[in-house]
Amino acid sequence: MTTMLEVTDVTAAGTCCTPLVREPISADEAEQLAQTMKALADPARLRLLSIVAASENTEACVCDLIEPVGLSQPTVSHHLKVLTTAGFLTRSKRGTWAYFKLVPGALDRISQLFVGS
Amino acid sequence: MTTMLEVTDVTAAGTCCTPLVREPISADEAEQLAQTMKALADPARLRLLSIVAASENTEACVCDLIEPVGLSQPTVSHHLKVLTTAGFLTRSKRGTWAYFKLVPGALDRISQLFVGS
DNA sequence: CCCATCTATCGACATCTGTCAATATCGACT
DNA sequence: AGTCGATATTGACAGATGTCGATAGATGGG
Numbered sequence: 001m002t003t004m005l006e007v008t009d010v011t012a013a014g015t016c017c018t019p020l021v022r023e024p025i026s027a028d029e030a031e032q033l034a035q036t037m038k039a040l041a042d043p044a045r046l047r048l049l050s051i052v053a054a055s056e057n058t059e060a061c062v063c064d065l066i067e068p069v070g071l072s073q074p075t076v077s078h079h080l081k082v083l084t085t086a087g088f089l090t091r092s093k094r095g096t097w098a099y100f101k102l103v104p105g106a107l108d109r110i111s112q113l114f115v116g117s
Numbered sequence: 118m119t120t121m122l123e124v125t126d127v128t129a130a131g132t133c134c135t136p137l138v139r140e141p142i143s144a145d146e147a148e149q150l151a152q153t154m155k156a157l158a159d160p161a162r163l164r165l166l167s168i169v170a171a172s173e174n175t176e177a178c179v180c181d182l183i184e185p186v187g188l189s190q191p192t193v194s195h196h197l198k199v200l201t202t203a204g205f206l207t208r209s210k211r212g213t214w215a216y217f218k219l220v221p222g223a224l225d226r227i228s229q230l231f232v233g234s
Numbered sequence: 235c236c237c238a239t240c241t242a243t244c245g246a247c248a249t250c251t252g253t254c255a256a257t258a259t260c261g262a263c264t
Numbered sequence: 265a266g267t268c269g270a271t272a273t274t275g276a277c278a279g280a281t282g283t284c285g286a287t288a289g290a291t292g293g294g
Contacts, residue, residue: 021170
């Protein structure tokens, strides 16, 4: 069985360079941006993102993320997937370990959206 | 009957001046920030915020917000309350009309949190 | 004083979401 | 091949969330 992978990447059209304080955003833009913001609207994901961002080379192994956030391994895996799908992290496997790395500029793009108020 | 009003204002401690890319944020900080982000993680609320921000004096009447977002009046009222509780809007009543105004700097504070990546 | 209008609250409902236990998958090493 | 360790997927479940209709509260006008 195949399922559609909902791609709501932070780099998608509409989520960049359209400060929402200038003019009303469209329904589609709002839908896309909301999807991106949902990825950031969870305490576990914010902590994971923060830990990865503060790590060496802004990269961390899953094995190093489970204990700090105090959640089960499947749950951490789930959150990392959400952050990756949203375009904030990339995944690379080295050996049996999976490393998640911050996507350069991804958070900066979010930052740009809210400037000017 | 009285109910506790959950105050998760954007100006609360921890949500300001603590870039989450520098060092891992605490569980409490993550919880507070997530609560704030949840307010922005909805297409209807993003549109409402956008419309208000783009209006004269960054202020708009509820009656002018219902039609653009295409939702029922109670739903719009609900979303405006969420945005107000989160510290993004303020409410002032003039006559029978309720005006919601953008809180200066509220979105900028969010913007600051994600700079540096 | 009654009515019309604008807004907020309540109650109900379907859907989404975060979480975990169990299990599957994948890779490395004997 | 077999085993072990790391990670992903599945299934299930409780709780949160978005939505609306009905209703209540407030405000101004006849």
